[in-house]
Amino acid sequence: MPGRIEAVVSDFGGVLTTPLVESFMAFQDRTGITAEHLGMGMQAATEANGGDNPLFEMERGEISEATFLEKLTAALEPLLGHPPEMHTFREIYFEALDPNPPMIELMRELKGAGYRMAMLTNNVREWEPLWRPMLPVDEIFETVVDSGFVGCRKPESRIYEIVLDRISLPAEACLFVDDVQVNCEGAEKAGMTAVHFQGTEQAIADMRAALGG
Ligand SMILES: [Mg+2]
Numbered sequence: 001m002p003g004r005i006e007a008v009v010s011d012f013g014g015v016l017t018t019p020l021v022e023s024f025m026a027f028q029d030r031t032g033i034t035a036e037h038l039g040m041g042m043q044a045a046t047e048a049n050g051g052d053n054p055l056f057e058m059e060r061g062e063i064s065e066a067t068f069l070e071k072l073t074a075a076l077e078p079l080l081g082h083p084p085e086m087h088t089f090r091e092i093y094f095e096a097l098d099p100n101p102p103m104i105e106l107m108r109e110l111k112g113a114g115y116r117m118a119m120l121t122n123n124v125r126e127w128e129p130l131w132r133p134m135l136p137v138d139e140i141f142e143t144v145v146d147s148g149f150v151g152c153r154k155p156e157s158r159i160y161e162i163v164l165d166r167i168s169l170p171a172e173a174c175l176f177v178d179d180v181q182v183n184c185e186g187a188e189k190a191g192m193t194a195v196h197f198q199g200t201e202q203a204i205a206d207m208r209a210a211l212g213g
Contacts, residue, residue: 018100021035045074065125127148171191176192179197
């Protein structure tokens with residue numbers, strides 16, 4: 001275990017799973033609602049919500065999934081000209097989401113090599129029973145910081161502090177990996193080394209390099 005890194009802090013969706021874009025494509029195939037519609041709907045829902053993005057509120061556990069879907073449905077209806085069937089979103093999203101075996105194997109190897117392992121996920125409280133069984137979470141990770149249960153989300157500085165509190169290590173000892181650039185920037189601001197996941201091979205190579213080969 002060379003180098004100064006002692007812990008790995010991994011995202012869940014899009015890193016330990018197949019790309020999230022596949023889930024949005026599956027939703028489009030089944031409902032005709034495109035990712036562009038969803039983006040416009042989210043923007044309209046944010047404006048209707050006084051500037052607070054309801055997705056972020058749900059991810060912080062401030063509103064339920066049901067309330068989030070009501071807000072998004074109300075915003076999408078005038079854009080689509082009909083009420084969308086948003087209640088199918090969760091099922092379709094998870095049906096299209098698979099584990100990413102090489103990344104999971106890397107996490108297992110790093111744990112075996114003595115690294116402390118933590119997961120840091122922006123997630124939805126109601127989705128925990130769906131995502132947790134996809135991975136050997138408890139075998140690999142000593143702690144899971146889930147935005148829906150801690151009341152803050154990446155890239156807010158507080159959520160990186162929660163991870164550091166849980167593992168009792170300084171930020172400089174942590175290697176963070178995430179498929180969302182702003183989350184990596186938040187981790188770097190907190191003092192962690194960050195790898196922006198853009199593909200499995202690239203992320204594994206970059207993580208190994210950051211860990212000192
Ligand atoms: Mg992600």
